[in-house]
Amino acid sequence: MVGFIVRRVLWLIPVLFVVSLITFALMHAVPGGPWDREKPLNAGTVQRLNEIYGLNKPVWLQYLSWFGGMLQLDFGPSYQYRNRGVNDILRTGWPITVQLGLMTFAVAILAGIPLGIVAALGHNRMPDYIATAISMVGIATPSFVLAILLIIVFSVGLNWFPSRGWKGPETWVLPVVALAGYQIAQIARYTRASMLEVTRKDYVRTAHSKGIRDTAVVVRHMIRNALIPVITILGPIFAFLVTGSFIIENFFGIPGIGRLYIIAIGVRDYSMIMATTVIYAFAVAFLNLVVDVLYAYIDPRIRYS
Amino acid sequence: MATQTRTLTGAGAAARRSEGVWRDAFGRLRKNKLAIAGAFGVLFLLFCGLFGPILAPWPYQAQDLQAIAANGNEPLAPFQNMSHPLGTDQLGRDIMSRLLDGAQVSMTVAFVVQLVVLFIGIPVGAIAGWLGGRTDTYLMRITDVFYAFPDLLFIILMSVAFRETAFGRALNGVLLVFVAIGLTAWVTVARLIRGQLLSLKETEFVEAARAIGVSDRNIVTRHLLPNAIGPVIVAITLGIPTAILAEATLAYIGIGVQPPRASWGTLIAEGQGFIRSYPWLTYLPGFFIALSLISFTFLGDGLRDALDPKLKGKQ
Numbered sequence: 001m002v003g004f005i006v007r008r009v010l011w012l013i014p015v016l017f018v019v020s021l022i023t024f025a026l027m028h029a030v031p032g033g034p035w036d037r038e039k040p041l042n043a044g045t046v047q048r049l050n051e052i053y054g055l056n057k058p059v060w061l062q063y064l065s066w067f068g069g070m071l072q073l074d075f076g077p078s079y080q081y082r083n084r085g086v087n088d089i090l091r092t093g094w095p096i097t098v099q100l101g102l103m104t105f106a107v108a109i110l111a112g113i114p115l116g117i118v119a120a121l122g123h124n125r126m127p128d129y130i131a132t133a134i135s136m137v138g139i140a141t142p143s144f145v146l147a148i149l150l151i152i153v154f155s156v157g158l159n160w161f162p163s164r165g166w167k168g169p170e171t172w173v174l175p176v177v178a179l180a181g182y183q184i185a186q187i188a189r190y191t192r193a194s195m196l197e198v199t200r201k202d203y204v205r206t207a208h209s210k211g212i213r214d215t216a217v218v219v220r221h222m223i224r225n226a227l228i229p230v231i232t233i234l235g236p237i238f239a240f241l242v243t244g245s246f247i248i249e250n251f252f253g254i255p256g257i258g259r260l261y262i263i264a265i266g267v268r269d270y271s272m273i274m275a276t277t278v279i280y281a282f283a284v285a286f287l288n289l290v291v292d293v294l295y296a297y298i299d300p301r302i303r304y305s
Numbered sequence: 306m307a308t309q310t311r312t313l314t315g316a317g318a319a320a321r322r323s324e325g326v327w328r329d330a331f332g333r334l335r336k337n338k339l340a341i342a343g344a345f346g347v348l349f350l351l352f353c354g355l356f357g358p359i360l361a362p363w364p365y366q367a368q369d370l371q372a373i374a375a376n377g378n379e380p381l382a383p384f385q386n387m388s389h390p391l392g393t394d395q396l397g398r399d400i401m402s403r404l405l406d407g408a409q410v411s412m413t414v415a416f417v418v419q420l421v422v423l424f425i426g427i428p429v430g431a432i433a434g435w436l437g438g439r440t441d442t443y444l445m446r447i448t449d450v451f452y453a454f455p456d457l458l459f460i461i462l463m464s465v466a467f468r469e470t471a472f473g474r475a476l477n478g479v480l481l482v483f484v485a486i487g488l489t490a491w492v493t494v495a496r497l498i499r500g501q502l503l504s505l506k507e508t509e510f511v512e513a514a515r516a517i518g519v520s521d522r523n524i525v526t527r528h529l530l531p532n533a534i535g536p537v538i539v540a541i542t543l544g545i546p547t548a549i550l551a552e553a554t555l556a557y558i559g560i561g562v563q564p565p566r567a568s569w570g571t572l573i574a575e576g577q578g579f580i581r582s583y584p585w586l587t588y589l590p591g592f593f594i595a596l597s598l599i600s601f602t603f604l605g606d607g608l609r610d611a612l613d614p615k616l617k618g619k620q
Contacts, residue, residue: 011449018450022459026466139602140595142550144557148577148587156581242455247554261458262558265465277458285453 001296008289012282019281020070020274024063027270066274075275086275089260094279096166097249097256101241103176108183108237113230115184116191117223123196131188138185143244147178147251166254175252179244183237190233194226201225228299235291239284330535333611340607346600350593354412357405365406366565368396380583394575394586403567404593410568411549411597414482418548419541421487422494427530427537429491430498435506435525445499452492460485460551464560478563486551493540501533535612542605546598553594569594 057065069076075086119131141149154174155163165171198204199222207217246258253259257276264272334340353360380395391401433444463485464478472481505511506529514524555561556570564571569590576586 014446015450015453019454022454023462026462136599139546140599141591142553142557142594142598144554145573145587145591145594148573148580148591152580239455242458246457246461247558250558262461265461273462277455277462280455280458281453284455288453 004296005289005293008292012285012289015285016278016282017067020067020278021063023274023277024066027268027273028059066271070275070278076271078269078272086271089272090257090275090279093255093257093260096254097245097258100172100175100179100245100249100254100256101238103172104179104183104241105238107176107180108187111180112184112187113191113227115188116230117195117218117226119188119192120195120199120226121218123199128192131192135185135188138181138183138188141181143178143182144247144251146181147174147248150174150178164253166252166256171252175248175254178251179241179248182244183240186233186237187230190230191226194229195222198222198226228295231291231295231298235288238287238291242280242284330608330611334607337607337610339603340611343600343603343605343607346596347604350408350597350600351412353405353408355409357409361399361402361405363399363402365402365567366398368398380579380586391589392585395579395583400585400589403572404569404589406567407569407572407590407593410479410562410566411552411593413479414486414552415545415549415597415601417483418487418490419544421483422491422541422544423537424491425487426491426494427498430495431502431525431530433495434499434502435521435529437503441499444495448492448495451489454489456489457551457554459489460555461558461560463488464555468560474563477566478561479566482552482555482561486548490544490548493544494537497536497540498530498533501536502529505529505532539605539609539612542601542608545601545605549594549597549601 066076073087075090078084078086078089115131115134119128122128122131151163151174154160161173162171163174166175204217204221207221208214212221245256246262248254249256249258250262257279260272261276263269264276380393391399391404393399394403429444429448433441433448460482464481467481468474468478475481502525511524511528514528519527552561552568553570553573556568557574559571559574561570562568572590573587573594576583576590580587
């Protein structure tokens with residue numbers, strides 16, 4: 001187990017190397033640079049800027065110096081905010097994105113799992129149909145459409161929550177719900193299927209025939225076993241949260257990393273794009289690792305070698 | 306003579322059995338109401354995508370300024386004037402025609418992306434699974450890297466990097482969308498095929514094929530891949546909604562399909578600002594996105610249950 005974890009952690013290094021290499025290559029593959037403006041800067045200025053930022057060096061050297069800096073967690077200067085480093089910008093954006101992600105994740109689990117359990121316990125009856133209908137809406141509605149609908153109803157119509165910004169609990173509700181919709185649906189579907197699967201298991205029948213109360217069978221025997229496979233989809237859910245946050249942060253004007261990324265892409269802020277891509281890739285790879293370890297920890301039948 | 310007879314019966318039996326597997330699966334699929342509803346949804350969308358340009362009452366970029374002017378410079382509402390059955394936007398463009406063009410974009414993306422996925426995923430998975438050893442390790446490491454790359458991030462990067470090039474402009478940016486989404490999506494199929502081949506290549510029918518001297522290539526293409534095809538069909542069907550959603554999202558943030566072509570995502574982005582006065586501009590494309598996501602998901606789930614009865618109930 002320890003060997004497995006160590007190997008997986010070391011494996012993150014080549015992954016990040018290749019991800020950053022691809023990103024770097026894509027950014028430099030095409031004409032245009034961070035100094036392109038509506039009104040072109042004069043050649044002298046561009047040359048001086050290139051010297052200051054090291055953009056006149058060969059591309060491979062630029063990449064290596066960037067990678068060396070990254071290993072020391074220094075993501076270099078930003079090209080769009082002349083007086084701020086990327087690290088500085090990330091420090092303000094990162095906590096917001098993490099907070100949004102964690103709250104969404106919590107909401108998705110707290111809503112999705114009970115929904116799935118209720119659906120399975122009322123299989124082919126009213127609760128099942130209602131829960132299935134809810135998860136259908138969740139799967140069918142892209143986060144940006146859900147966001148529009150939420151704003152129409154709760155912001156414009158009922159005036160309960162503000163439609164933009166990130167300044168306290170009342171501004172958190174709509175973005176979190178918009179981002180969580182799809183996740184709730186996925187978790188509910190998996191939980192339902194997994195619950196139905198264990199309903200037919202011998203140990204559940206045994207528990208029933210021993211005369212254990214229904215609630216005890218459900219809580220102690222069924223739910224505990226049914227939730228194990230659900231853990232496997234938490235990895236993809238995290239990845240989805242990550243990418244979903246671009247759209248939602250942009251939509252609600254939340255100053256997190258996703259919004260910074262979209263802005264950076266627009267103005268070709270190389271160092272900012274590199275930093276956000278690598279951080280996102282790291283987050284996804286790391287969370288997948290955590291899910292794998294968690295899975296092995298909870299289900300002792302699973303052995304990693 | 307005797308050998309020949311035996312070969313013939315063997316082949317006949319195999320053919321009967323494989324046909325039976327598909328017939329059984331189809332029988333199970335037919336009993337699944339949600340999957341059938343999904344299949345009808347898919348057929349409807351395909352019909353819209355294929356015949357959209359013929360059915361459309363107007364060209365998707367044509368502006369009917371007279372109709373707008375007659376309406377006090379307001380967009381026409383659905384059913385208000387039968388020359389524009391689903392109304393117009395504020396520029397006088399016919400909504401039904403734009404939705405049909407959006408259907409064409411979405412359906413093309415849905416299927417071409419899956420072709421890209423098969424084109425990369427099957428060879429990579431088959432080679433890794435069949436050869437094993439070092440080749441397998443290297444190929445799977447590459448796959449792992451692509452798996453770690455956050456999908457939408459990669460697609461956005463690709464789209465922005467190549468947007469100004471000839472490749473990015475081809476077919477109003479549709480080609481770039483295909484490639485960008487396809488490059489992120491093949492990983493699942495490659496892993497699936499590899500896993501299937503790893504277990505199938507130890508089976509007795511492969512041993513038998515080897516014993517009678519079938520070449521490696523034929524074992525993989527004739528015996529292993531057809532046996533691995535079930536899960537791939539399911540993965541492909543369930544990959545379609547993901548591709549449609551990715552395309553709509555790209556278009557929504559303005560870096561996917563380029564104007565004047567209309568993707569459903571573009572239509573939502575355009576209509577969003579007017580949602581209080583002209584809600585249909587947003588709701589209609591939203592409805593089509595929802596319909597396509599639901600239809601393909603239901604069909605995919607149904608196919609999974611039908612092709613692999615062991616998994617029945619697992620959604």
